[in-house]
Amino acid sequence: MIDQRYQEALDYLYSFIDYSVERTYRYSADTFDLNRVRDLFQVVGNPQDQYNSVHIAGTKGKGSVSAMIASVLLAAGYRTGLYTSPHLQHFTERIRVDGQEIPKSEVVRLVEILKPHIEAIQHLTVYEIITALGFLHFAEQEVECAVVEVGLGGRLDATNVLNPLVSVITSLSYDHMHLLGDSLSDIAREKAGIIKPGVPVISAPQQFEAERVVEQVAHSIKAPLVLVGRDWLYSPGARDLNAQSLYVWSAAEQPLMDAYVESAGGEEWVPPRYQIPLLGHHQVVNGAVAFAAIQTIREQGLVVNEEAIQEGFREVSWPGRFQILSRSPIVVVDSAHNRDSALKLRIALDDYFPGQPVTLIFGASADKDISGMLIELLPRVSRLIVTQAGHPRAAAPDELAHMAHTHGLRVEVALPVSTALDRAMTKARPGEVIIAAGSIFVVGEILAAWERLGQPKV
Numbered sequence: 001m002i003d004q005r006y007q008e009a010l011d012y013l014y015s016f017i018d019y020s021v022e023r024t025y026r027y028s029a030d031t032f033d034l035n036r037v038r039d040l041f042q043v044v045g046n047p048q049d050q051y052n053s054v055h056i057a058g059t060k061g062k063g064s065v066s067a068m069i070a071s072v073l074l075a076a077g078y079r080t081g082l083y084t085s086p087h088l089q090h091f092t093e094r095i096r097v098d099g100q101e102i103p104k105s106e107v108v109r110l111v112e113i114l115k116p117h118i119e120a121i122q123h124l125t126v127y128e129i130i131t132a133l134g135f136l137h138f139a140e141q142e143v144e145c146a147v148v149e150v151g152l153g154g155r156l157d158a159t160n161v162l163n164p165l166v167s168v169i170t171s172l173s174y175d176h177m178h179l180l181g182d183s184l185s186d187i188a189r190e191k192a193g194i195i196k197p198g199v200p201v202i203s204a205p206q207q208f209e210a211e212r213v214v215e216q217v218a219h220s221i222k223a224p225l226v227l228v229g230r231d232w233l234y235s236p237g238a239r240d241l242n243a244q245s246l247y248v249w250s251a252a253e254q255p256l257m258d259a260y261v262e263s264a265g266g267e268e269w270v271p272p273r274y275q276i277p278l279l280g281h282h283q284v285v286n287g288a289v290a291f292a293a294i295q296t297i298r299e300q301g302l303v304v305n306e307e308a309i310q311e312g313f314r315e316v317s318w319p320g321r322f323q324i325l326s327r328s329p330i331v332v333v334d335s336a337h338n339r340d341s342a343l344k345l346r347i348a349l350d351d352y353f354p355g356q357p358v359t360l361i362f363g364a365s366a367d368k369d370i371s372g373m374l375i376e377l378l379p380r381v382s383r384l385i386v387t388q389a390g391h392p393r394a395a396a397p398d399e400l401a402h403m404a405h406t407h408g409l410r411v412e413v414a415l416p417v418s419t420a421l422d423r424a425m426t427k428a429r430p431g432e433v434i435i436a437a438g439s440i441f442v443v444g445e446i447l448a449a450w451e452r453l454g455q456p457k458v
Helices: 002-013 034-043 062-075 104-119 126-140 184-194 208-220 251-262 281-299 306-315 339-352 370-380 397-405 417-426 440-452
Strands: 052-057 080-083 095-097 145-149 166-169 201-203 225-227 232-239 244-250 273-276 323-327 330-333 358-362 383-386 411-413 433-437
Touching (some): 052 062, 062 080, 166 281, 201 281, 208 225, 232 251, 232 281, 281 306, 339 370, 383 417, 397 411, 433 440
Parallel strands (some): 052 166, 201 225
Antiparallel strands (some): 080 095
16 A cells, blocks of 8 residues: 555656756756745745755765765764665665665655645746655654755755755766856856855865866855865775775875885874775775765764774765676676766776776666767777666667767667666676666666566675
C-alpha cells in the first residue's frame, strides 16, 4: 500500500514543471523567482532557519564535497542532514538524515502537508517543491546541521534561501552554458551567487578568470574568502584500488612541510594525513576543499575533533564516482558528464589502470558537450558501446555513434543500458577495463542492472 501511495506522491511532484527536462525557457529571475520559494518556506515555518547549514555550489565535485562534510559532521556526533541532486537510482537518495534516506512514508506524509500551500502559490517547480520537502524533513528530524548541494547554478537556485555557516564553491568548468553563460566568468558569477554578506566562503582551486570573479564577489560583500591552493595546501599520498590518502596543511605551515619533505619524513612535525575511499586525483582536491570547510565550521562554533575528520573521511560513501564494481572483469562507473570531468576520468584511468585496454559504455544528455567528452575519452578507448538512458534529455545513440565515428573508432549500439553492460562483460578480454560514463542517468541504470544480476560490489 505504501508503495502505491509513494508512487502517487512522486507523480504529484513530477506533475509540476521540471526545468531539468524543459529546455525552452530563460534562465532568469523571472523564471526562477526566489520570492515564490520564500513564500512557500514561510508558510511551512521557514524550516531552513531551524538548523545550521553548509551550502555548496560548483560545476564538479560538489556532491563529493557535500558527502565528505556530512560524513565528518556525523562522525563528530551531530545529527546531520544531506540534500543532493539528482539521484542515481531512488528519489529518496536526495534527502538523508544521519546517512539514512528519507522513508517513503515520510515523502507521502510531507507531500500531503505541502499540497495546500503548493496549490496556493503559482509557478512552483518540481525542484523548488522537493527542496521545501527536504528542508522540512530536516527540521522535523531536528538535524543540527544540513549539508546542502546546489541543484543548478547558485544565484537563482531554490536552495539559495539558506543563510549558512559557510558557503563552498567547488571546481568550476563549462557546463549548462545555454543557461549559465558561455564564459567561465559568467558561470562563476552564477555559482558565486550563493555567497552571503559576511559569511565565510571556501573555494576550490579555479582557473584564473573564475577565481577572479569569486574573489570580486566575496570582497564586494565582505565575505571572508579561503582559497584552497593558497590558504590551505594539499598533496596526494599513497593509493590503491580501495582508497587513497591526502595530506593537508596551512600556508603558514609551509616551512614545516618543506623541512618534512627535505628530511624525507624525519622531522617531528608531520602533516595531517587522511584516507578516503573515493578514487582519482580530483577527489584529493575535493578532500582538501572539504577539510578547509570543516576548519571554517569549527571556527563558527561547531566542535569537530581530529578523530571525527579522520573517521568521516575514511567512512564517506558517494557511489557512481570512479566506483569499482568488479575486479574480474574490471567494471568501473563514473558520473563524468562534461569535458572537464571526462578529462579527469581519463587521467584516473591512466593512474589506476595504466596501459590496460578500455571498453567504454557511453551515453549522454543531449544538452551536454558530447563532442568535448569524446575528444577527452576516446584516445584511451579501444572499444566503444553507445547506449541511451531512459531519461527525456538522453541523446539518441545513433547521434552518439555518428560523432564517435569521426574519431575513427568502431562503435557498437546497445539498448537498453543493461544490454550494453551485458555485451561489454560477455566480450571482455583479460585485463580489460569496462567503464560506464557520460551521464549520471547511465550510471544509475548500470548500478540497477548490476543489482538485478545479483553481482556483489567490491
